[in-house]
Amino acid sequence: VVEELLAGTRAELAGQEEKRSPADFALWKKASPQHIMRWPSPWGEGFPGWHIECSAMSRKYLGAEFDIHGGGLDLMFPHHECEIAQNEGSDTPSPGARFWLHNNMLTVNGQKMSKSLGNFITLPQMFSGDTSALSQAYSPMTLRFFFLQAHYRSPIDLSDEALQAARKGYRKLLNGLRLLDKLVGEPAAETPAAAVEIAPAQPGPPSPAQQLRNLAAKPFAFLDDDLNTPRAVAALFDLLKRLNTLATSAEALAEVGPAALAEAATTYRTLVQDILGLRDEPRANTEDLLGLTLSFYQEAKATKAYDKVDQIRAALKNQGIVIKDTKTGVEWAYSEE
Known part of the structure; x- marks a missing residue:
């Protein structure tokens, strides 16, 4: 032994x-x-x-x-x-x-990280992109989400492809926060932490409100199981998928009711921001600049200057922002590509 x-x-x-x-x-x-x-x-x-x-x-x-x-x-x-x-x-x-x-151990492109192999990466190099091991810079929140996708006792491999997928997942969760701002409004200054449990089985199918509460409870159950963050994140995406469906269906939203929706929103925010520690990162483009850009975009559309419309779309996409034309106007969201 x-x-x-x-x-x-x-x-x-x-x-x-x-x-x-x-x-x-x-x-x-x-x-x-x-x-x-x-x-x-x-x-x-x-x-x-x-x-x-x-x-x-x-x-x-x-x-x-x-x-x-x-x-x-x-x-x-x-x-x-x-x-x-x-x-x-x-x-x-x-x-x-x-x-x-x-x-467990961290590898880079399938190899052990070491200076002799030239794949040793420091955090400043990760955030600046000043390393030959990666093709571009990645933000602190992207790196945080990357690690959350693997159980702490499992090995994890660092690569451009994995980090790009992590950036996409991180932005998807942040778009969920923006969605909740529209569905239920900004959170109160002293919003209590969510305390949700999966309801015991009852005769007949659960109500839409209870289905939503059960979805909101699952990430906590996985975190209670040896900090199983990858399964908790997967369950969080399931909750987000349901919230996206509710945002597009007034009938489904009415069936769930405001109380269950508010509970789910509090739970989602608590998990993303307070437990997983994922926050919106400072951007060069502020809300005011984005609003101004969108006004230019609307003006270009109104005058049928489609070359400018495409130019604005492309410029914002390079900054990780996509434009959405909706029935109520023009909105922006983080690119999930």
Whole structure:
């Protein structure tokens, strides 16, 4: 078993040959002459082992017991196992964290990220596009949504195609927020967090209002299941699909009723903005500039200057904005392409 555990650890673990048992770990290490960390101890000048550093820091700043300890899967053994052993063996025994969350690895275009392969990407490079590993820049919110699409314990591969799909999904959810502003109005300053549950089965089919409430409850159920963000996001898109249908059918909207619609709107906003942390990003084009541009667009249409109509459409699309001609006038939305 120990050999299997060691096979899954980092190859550069030092000092293996000095141990009496492969499962042993260092509490204190002797400092070499050039080592900058050194303190006197009964065992000579040295410094604390890697594992004891983390136990000491968490005990000092978070207490003997705290909620969540995160880290990569490659740290489960030996690092986190050793932390628990130290915590339990201290003068105030405790496992330390109540929950240990281990995330899987990130690859780039199917390869491990490393400087030697030339695919190592920093966040500033991601946001500026100053890297040969990607063809363009991607925004912080796009990157956030990209990671939300994979379970934290699953591997995830970074690529232009995946990031472009993430940008499309992120914009689709934000267009949902704009849709809700039209359906139910702007949220109140102190809108309470949604508390929804899937209703127990009742004789006969559920009412349209209960169907909507059930859709709104599903993302929370998936988040409660080991933070299953990809399934929660998929359920959120199901809710958005239903809200889009309601926006195009006055009859369906009346069947649902204002109370259920308001609950679903609050739930959607809570999930997108507060739980998933997806916010509208600052844009060069403000609402006023967009309004002015749309007025030019309407004027061009009225005068049948279709070359200008196409020009305005193309210019806005390059900025991630699409124009929609509706029965009540002209509107804009984020491009989902």
